Amino acid sequence: MKIIEDKFLPSHFVKRYEDITPEFLRAHNIKAVMTDLDNTLVAFDAADADDNVLKWIKTLNESNIKLLILSNGNKKRVSAFAEPHGIEYIAEAKKPMLGNFHQGLKLLGTKKKNTIMVGDQLMTDVLGANRANINSILVVPVKEKDGWATYLNRRIERVIMKYFRSKNMINWED
DSSP states (O other): OHHHHHHHOOSEEESSGGGOOHHHHHHTTOOEEEEOOBTTTBOTTOOSOOHHHHHHHHHHHHTTOEEEEEOSSOHHHHHHHHGGGTOEEEOSOOTTSSHHHHHHHHHHTOOGGGEEEEESOIIIIIHHHHHTTOEEEEEOOSSSOOOGGGHHHHHHHHHHHHHHHHTTOOOOOO
């Protein structure tokens, strides 16, 4: 169904955020990354960035690729994660609403065509990016368990992912 593809099909699938390299981004003319936080970079219940996240952030920074966290998480949680590492962020983003996707572009100083959204949820990250005409990368959630607010989204996502698999539209699952 075209509407499902238009709304929920990400531009790319990768297993983990670490698979998103500066070389990949440059090959797609990407100069800035908006990324979700919970279950994209760290588990939803992890407070701090681990060494792998810090290495990925450093690699992007050294490659002059801008980074912004665009999270539906509360400000206290997102700021505690982002500020110690000098990462710009928008908390309580209300994804998939468009306003903070546009605000993120302003903060990054980039155009839609040069920015990509990275996230673990079709219903928030990918839908919002598609609505804003920003390319997206869907990652496998860092942790199988989610917060209670994500439970319904995951049930709907399973149905959509089943459709994508039936049409051979995804390529990340073994």
